[in-house]
Amino acid sequence: xxxxxxxxxxxxxxxxxxxxxxxxxxxxxxxxxxxxxxxxxxxxxxxxxxxxxxxxxxxxxxxxxxxxxxxxxxxxxxxxxxxxxxxxxxxxxxxxxxxxxxxxxxxxxxxxxxxxxxxxxxxxxxxxxxxxxxxxxxxxxxxxxxxxxxxxxxxxxxxxxxxxxxxxxxxxxxxxxxxxxxxxxxxxxxxxxxxxxxxxxxxxx
Amino acid sequence: xxxxxxxxxxxxxxxxxxxxxxxxxxxxxxxxxxxxxxxxxxxxxxxxxxxxxxxxxxxxxxxxxxxxxxxxxxxxxxxxxxxxxxxxxxxxxxxxxxxxxxxxxxxxxxxxxxxxxxxxxxxxxxxxxxxxxxxxxxxxxxxxxxxxxxxxxxxxxxxxxxxxxxxxxxxxxxxxxxxxxxxxxxxxxxxxxxxxxxxxxxxxxxxxxxxxxxxxxxxxxxxxxxxxx
Amino acid sequence: xxxxxxxxxxxxxxxxxxxxxxxxxxxxxxxxxxxxxxxxxxxxxxxxxxxxxxxxxxxxxxxxxxxxxxxxxxxxxxxxxxxxxxxxxxxxxxxxxxxxxxxxxxxxxxxxxxxxxxxxxxxxxxxxxxxxxxxxxxxxxxxxxxxxxxxxxxxxxxxxxxxxxxxxxxxxxxxxxxxxxxxxxxxxxxxxxxxxxxxxxxxxxxxxxxxxxxxxxxx
Numbered sequence: 001x002x003x004x005x006x007x008x009x010x011x012x013x014x015x016x017x018x019x020x021x022x023x024x025x026x027x028x029x030x031x032x033x034x035x036x037x038x039x040x041x042x043x044x045x046x047x048x049x050x051x052x053x054x055x056x057x058x059x060x061x062x063x064x065x066x067x068x069x070x071x072x073x074x075x076x077x078x079x080x081x082x083x084x085x086x087x088x089x090x091x092x093x094x095x096x097x098x099x100x101x102x103x104x105x106x107x108x109x110x111x112x113x114x115x116x117x118x119x120x121x122x123x124x125x126x127x128x129x130x131x132x133x134x135x136x137x138x139x140x141x142x143x144x145x146x147x148x149x150x151x152x153x154x155x156x157x158x159x160x161x162x163x164x165x166x167x168x169x170x171x172x173x174x175x176x177x178x179x180x181x182x183x184x185x186x187x188x189x190x191x192x193x194x195x196x197x198x199x200x201x202x203x204x205x
Numbered sequence: 206x207x208x209x210x211x212x213x214x215x216x217x218x219x220x221x222x223x224x225x226x227x228x229x230x231x232x233x234x235x236x237x238x239x240x241x242x243x244x245x246x247x248x249x250x251x252x253x254x255x256x257x258x259x260x261x262x263x264x265x266x267x268x269x270x271x272x273x274x275x276x277x278x279x280x281x282x283x284x285x286x287x288x289x290x291x292x293x294x295x296x297x298x299x300x301x302x303x304x305x306x307x308x309x310x311x312x313x314x315x316x317x318x319x320x321x322x323x324x325x326x327x328x329x330x331x332x333x334x335x336x337x338x339x340x341x342x343x344x345x346x347x348x349x350x351x352x353x354x355x356x357x358x359x360x361x362x363x364x365x366x367x368x369x370x371x372x373x374x375x376x377x378x379x380x381x382x383x384x385x386x387x388x389x390x391x392x393x394x395x396x397x398x399x400x401x402x403x404x405x406x407x408x409x410x411x412x413x414x415x416x417x418x419x420x421x422x423x424x425x426x427x428x429x430x431x432x433x434x
Numbered sequence: 435x436x437x438x439x440x441x442x443x444x445x446x447x448x449x450x451x452x453x454x455x456x457x458x459x460x461x462x463x464x465x466x467x468x469x470x471x472x473x474x475x476x477x478x479x480x481x482x483x484x485x486x487x488x489x490x491x492x493x494x495x496x497x498x499x500x501x502x503x504x505x506x507x508x509x510x511x512x513x514x515x516x517x518x519x520x521x522x523x524x525x526x527x528x529x530x531x532x533x534x535x536x537x538x539x540x541x542x543x544x545x546x547x548x549x550x551x552x553x554x555x556x557x558x559x560x561x562x563x564x565x566x567x568x569x570x571x572x573x574x575x576x577x578x579x580x581x582x583x584x585x586x587x588x589x590x591x592x593x594x595x596x597x598x599x600x601x602x603x604x605x606x607x608x609x610x611x612x613x614x615x616x617x618x619x620x621x622x623x624x625x626x627x628x629x630x631x632x633x634x635x636x637x638x639x640x641x642x643x644x645x646x647x648x649x650x651x652x653x
Contacts, residue, residue: 014562017652052293054434054565056649078297085293088223090230095223102219103299105211145294358577362570366560375556376574379549383584386592408591416584423580427573430494434566 002064002077002152003027004049004183009058011044018044021058024201028152031175031184033194036203042187043082045203046155049185050080062153076104079146082157086138089131093122093141096130097148104149120144121166135162143174152182159186160193172196213303220299220307224282228311233285238278238315242323245270250330263333264392268385270327271348274319276374279356282308283364292364296432305428309357309421316349333396340403341395344388347413351384354417358424361431387412437628444625451618465529468522470618474626475519476540479547481627482512485634486554487579490572500642502568505575506558507637511630513551520544539590546585550578564645 004026011019018041026032034042047053049060051074062069062078069077087096094113101108117126120140125133130141139162146154159171175196178184186197194200228235249266286292295304324345328335335341356377363372391409394401403410452470459466489505492498523541524534535541557574561567 012564012649012652015648015652050297052296052434054569056565072300075297075300080293080297082293084290086290087294088227088291089289090227091223095226099219099223100294100298102211102216103295103303105216107211142294145298149298355577358573362557362574365566365570366557367562368556368560372553372556372560376553379546379553380578380581382546383581383588386588387584390588390592409588412584412588419580423577427577430569431573434569 001028002183003062004153005059005061005063006049007059007061009045009048009060010056011041011048011053012056019048019055019203022201022203023058024199026183026185026199028182029179030199031179031186031197032199032201033197034185034187034201034203035189035194037189040203042189042203043084043157046080046082046157046185046187050078050155052080064152076149077152078155079149079151079153080155080157081139081142081146081159082155083161085142087130087141087145090129092127092129093117093133094126096141097126097144100145101148106148116144116147119170121170136164136167139163140167140170143171147174150181151178154178154182154184156184156186158188160188160190213300214306216300216303217306217310220304221310224307224311225314227285234278234281234315235318237281238274238319239322241277242270242274242319243326245273246323246326246330249327253331255332258331258333260333260393260396260398261389263331263396264389266331267324267327267392268348268389270323271316271320271352272381272385273374274323275316275352275356276377278315278319279312279353280360280363280369280373282311282357283360284369287364301429301432302425304432305357305361305425308360309353309424312353312357312360313349316353317346320345320349334398335395336397337395337402340401340406341392343403343410344391344395344413347410347417348384348388350417351388351413351420352381354420354424355380355384358420358428358431361428365431384413384416387416438632441625441628441632444621445629448618448622448625452622455618456612456614462529465526468526470622472519472522472526473619474622475515475522476544477623478626478630479512479516479519479544482508482515482630482634483547483550483575483579483582485631486512487575490575493568493572494576499564499568499645500638502572503638503641503645504634505572506641507634509551509554509575510637511634513548513555515630516544516548516551520548537593539593542589542593543585554578 006022006024009019009022010017022045024032034045036042044053048055051060062074064073064077088099091099094110094117097113097116098108101112113126114123117123120143122137122140122144125137130138133141139159143159146156154174156171156175159175160168163171175184175186179198184197186193188194188196249270253262253266283292286295324341327333356373359373359376359380363369363376366372387409391406391413394406448470452467456467458464486505486508489501489508493501493505523544527536527538527541528534531538554571554574558567558571561570
């Protein structure tokens with residue numbers, strides 16, 4: 001059983017308070033949709049939870065079956081996909097996958113790349129450079145990288161942006177699988193995606 | 206899938222390989238560093254090339270060229286990750302130590318390459334006579350290790366600040382001063398007519414070695430704090 | 435409270451005694467009195483660097499922004515004392531060695547310290563996010579401090595020293611400081627040090643208050 005506890009998170013940027021005392025707790029099997037207008041702090045919240053930004057005040061606690069997760073344990077059980085990140089433009093999709101798999105400590109083979117790529121609807125495009133991908137294909141490859149470590153915690157920031165119907169279907173599958181096996185948080189401002197998660201957290205300005 | 210079957214060094218090597226691949230396909234840092242090096246070398250050669258300058262001056266000019274060329278390119282390893290927004294995924298997936306070792310090695314290769322091109326050209330264009338080539342090679346190697354060791358962490362620091370390019374040399378210069386002083390002193394001996402050997406500069410060489418070792422150790426300890434968040 | 439009064443008395447004693455008590459030095463005359471102010475200033479600029487580094491380490495361990503306020507306050511005062519030491523040292527150098535600047539090892543060291551302080555605040559001003567600013571500045575302060583032993587080793591080897599140990603002191607006691615000198619010099623060192631920590635605490639309070647006011651205005 002994995003848990004995530006977010007306690008009174010406050011985040012100030014230079015002259016603006018973006019997050020005011022955000023608190024919730026989730027455990028394996030839970031899914032949460034963070035919703036709010038543009039600029040309400042959805043991305044900031046996800047980044048704080050993923051450990052990419054340090055909160056001004058408050059804590060984020062992760063625990064697994066053996067108690068509090070160490071830094072390394074957390075890193076290997078967490079994935080995040082957001083619009084403000086990219087993979088390496090100069091590398092091909094296969095090279096990108098292989099690189100991040102190595103970073104994750106996985107022995108990686110070409111067949112596994114093929115399998116993952118076809119799952120994401122990118123079969124046959126593995127030798128193309130990431131920089132030459134369309135934005136929808138980029139989004140799919142970013143999701144593929146996020147799935148490498150079979151994360152217990154998966155955070156998706158606007159996962160369906162730039163995706164066509166097939167892409168949305170693929171992301172929908174990812175979301176369903178994550179809801180069974182782990183913890184999922186998605187940030188979105190599309191009404192029809194509110195239903196993708198069981199719980200709702202409304203951020204207001 | 207077998208988990209965590211890959212050692213730290215393999216990961217560090219993967220970071221290095223990835224940076225090399227990106228570098229060879231874009232030549233971002235290499236162009237900056239080589240063009241800067243050759244331009245400054247040309248200016249130096251135009252102004253003092255045929256004059257019979259003392260060894261101290263040649264040694265100082267040589268290290269000024271190396272220092273400023275290094276300043277123009279060594280920060281790219283981290284600036285590129287931040288500007289292309291690739292640092293997020295790297296931060297989420299990679300161990301900080303592997304990232305640091307990979308980037309340090311990449312910068313070290315850049316510096317070795319720079320020295321390999323600049324040193325013979327400098328010797329040709331300024332008519333300086335090298336009396337002790339082995340000593341010069343040793344100083345160059347140790348100098349590159351110290352330079353890369355100290356500046357890689359600073360590159361990581363400035364890649365997260367607002368004024369990237371300008372800050373790099375401002376932050377690096379005071380930290381590199383002991384290294385530059387030691388390297389210039391030892392290079393002077395390698396250039397001088399009196400023909401000094403290793404024994405004349407043993408304490409400078411000790412300084413260069415210990416500087417490299419300590420700066421790299423300190424960077425390994427501190428890098429996590431710079432890289433995370 | 436008692437230590438503030440004690441510092442006040444010691445400061446008064448140092449100022450009055452330095453100008454009236456020791457006989458003018460033989461070669462440089464009345465100018466030798468600057469010693470009682472210049473050396474403590476140089477000492478404080480190093481002490482401030484050390485203090486800043488210690489609080490930087492503490493910040494990285496505990497993550498409490500008050501420690502960053504302390505490191506910053508120590509750095510600011512260190513910069514002020516470093517500038518003062520450079521100016522007084524330069525005047526001293528003009529009178530003793532007939533030139534304002536000579537790249538003597540200690541001049542070089544204080545100049546490098548000045549560069550480090552400048553770089554530290556240059557870095558701070560280039561980062562907006564308070565947590566990130568605190569963390570990166572702390573790392574830089576620690577990293578810069580590590581180079582100090584190397585400087586202590588290499589600078590005197592490259593720069594020939596001019597700082598004679600006996601220009602300030604009267605001829606009779608070349609081995610060390612005379613009793614009169616000690617009676618003024620040690621209180622000067624002590625009171626400058628206490629004054630530094632006192633000022634640092636005041637500056638720290640201002641920084642903390644400033645930060646809190648800004649945070650309160652946001653909520």
